[in-house]
Amino acid sequence: MDTDYAIIGGGVVGLSVAWGLLSRGRTVTVLDGDDGSFRASRGNFGLVWVQSKGMNQPRYARWSQRSAAIWAGFAEELAANTGQPVPLEQKGGYDLHFSEETLQATVEKYETLKAQLDGDYPFEVLGHNALRIEEPHIGPKVVGAILHHQDGHANPLKLLQALAADVRRMGGRVLTGKTVTAVTKPDAFRITCADGTILGAGRVILSAGLGAAQLGPSMGFKAPVRPQRGQVLITEKLPKLINRPSLIARQVDEGGIQIGATNEEVGHDDRVTQPGLSGLAAEAIAAYPALARAQLVRSWGALRVLSPDGLPIYQESTEMPGAFLVTCHSGITLAAAHARLLPDWLEGTEAAPDLEVFSEARFAVS
Numbered sequence: 001m002d003t004d005y006a007i008i009g010g011g012v013v014g015l016s017v018a019w020g021l022l023s024r025g026r027t028v029t030v031l032d033g034d035d036g037s038f039r040a041s042r043g044n045f046g047l048v049w050v051q052s053k054g055m056n057q058p059r060y061a062r063w064s065q066r067s068a069a070i071w072a073g074f075a076e077e078l079a080a081n082t083g084q085p086v087p088l089e090q091k092g093g094y095d096l097h098f099s100e101e102t103l104q105a106t107v108e109k110y111e112t113l114k115a116q117l118d119g120d121y122p123f124e125v126l127g128h129n130a131l132r133i134e135e136p137h138i139g140p141k142v143v144g145a146i147l148h149h150q151d152g153h154a155n156p157l158k159l160l161q162a163l164a165a166d167v168r169r170m171g172g173r174v175l176t177g178k179t180v181t182a183v184t185k186p187d188a189f190r191i192t193c194a195d196g197t198i199l200g201a202g203r204v205i206l207s208a209g210l211g212a213a214q215l216g217p218s219m220g221f222k223a224p225v226r227p228q229r230g231q232v233l234i235t236e237k238l239p240k241l242i243n244r245p246s247l248i249a250r251q252v253d254e255g256g257i258q259i260g261a262t263n264e265e266v267g268h269d270d271r272v273t274q275p276g277l278s279g280l281a282a283e284a285i286a287a288y289p290a291l292a293r294a295q296l297v298r299s300w301g302a303l304r305v306l307s308p309d310g311l312p313i314y315q316e317s318t319e320m321p322g323a324f325l326v327t328c329h330s331g332i333t334l335a336a337a338h339a340r341l342l343p344d345w346l347e348g349t350e351a352a353p354d355l356e357v358f359s360e361a362r363f364a365v366s
Contacts, residue, residue: 001188003029003173005346006201008180008191008215009208012156012331015163015174016338017205017346019078022170024343029199030167031178031191033211044302045232045261046156046252047245048088048333051095051123051148055109058116059357060311064330065120066353067337068150074336075154078162081169086159087253093151094131094246096142096287103144110146122149137241139289145246153245155253156332163335180208183219185320203322205346209305210268212327220319222360225327227268227303230261231276233284235294248287257291259284270301304329308363314345314355325360 005021007014010032018028050068054061068090075086097103107125114121126134127144134147168174179194183204191199206212206219216223237255245251249259262276277299285292305327307313312328324346328334337353344352 001200001202003027003199004202005029005205006031006189006191006199006203007205007207008183009033009206009211010164010174010176011207011209012160012163012335013209013326013328013338014205014207015160015167016331016335017207017326017342018167018172019163019170020339020341020343021346022167022172023339024347027171028167029173029175029201031180031193031199032174032176033179033208044156044332045230045258046153046250046332047093047247048090048152048154049093049330050150050333051093051146053330053333055113057309057311057357058113061113061117061121063312063337063353063355063358064333065117065150066341067334068152070340071152071154071336074339075159078159078166082162082165084158084162084165086162087155088152089154089245089253090150090152092147092149092244093153094135094145094147094244096138096145096246096248098141098143098286100143103146106146123147124149135243137288137290139285139287141286147244151245153250153252154332159332159335180215183215183320183323185322189320189322203324203346204320205324205326207326209327210303212305212325216325219323219325220317221315221323221325222363223313223325223327224308224360224363225305225313226308227266227270228306228329229264229266229270229301230304231264231272231280231299231301232258232260233277233280233296233299234258235291236297238294241290242288246287249284249291256297257284257288257294259291268303270303272299272301276301312358313360314342314358315360 004026053064182192189201212223242251317323
């Protein structure tokens, strides 16, 4: 056997899990795809976000809260280990509204969720004038916002770089350009790649994002994941304009303002489109009119990884015990939980979080 764990997929999800297992003394090999792979980790918005998560499943809100609460310590440890800072700002985030009706309807949903969470859902509603004190550049079309105090944002590329560096520092192997074609289990796991690489492992974690849909069924998983395109814009570096992030825009640590993102059901098409980018720009200018004068420097499209209900999937295969499916569309928010808490579930320790609500049983055909 070559390794205790083989992790298929080297994005933020796979590397976070690898980091956690290495921290516990396990040997880990990460098999990452080629440059043509669809990579959610390189196209995401960088939010560490609790707000609006779990509206129909409070356990998802709890899981997001647990991760957000330990994110800062996780980032600090990565930075200390690698010398590569992982910028994080966690002083709340906004859900901006352009109508009183949508604001009130959302507040009512939040109050319901707050009751289900025994009051642990710290948010406040800011009318336009109160919001203007917090955000002097907010536009007159914004009638108000919900400020959720557990929210924040990070630099996702620096997170990815620090994770990769620390995984290697701890002795993890990261093999790039590997397309896994088959996983079998005559005794230990045997993983075969398109280039002829063969790896033996005690356990296998499938965290290949959209790639799980192809490989998952052969390993005993339903893996009902689908792509959803998100287009994003980023401006030139600007003086401080936005104090807290929102789902419309955030000012990144380098100074640029990231604008996004669309939610488009277009299959595996990750291109940018003029209507998509124009819509993003118009909404951002409505929220922050000063952005009308900003120069745009880059745009991109990337594919989210979504399950049918939008929640993560954590599943051990019944056909191949020791094989696990780990997939979600909130890889940044959940990075700390995947690094600190998920290894207990994978290892079956007494401290294992109860993740039954995220199993594939919820997709059973009735």
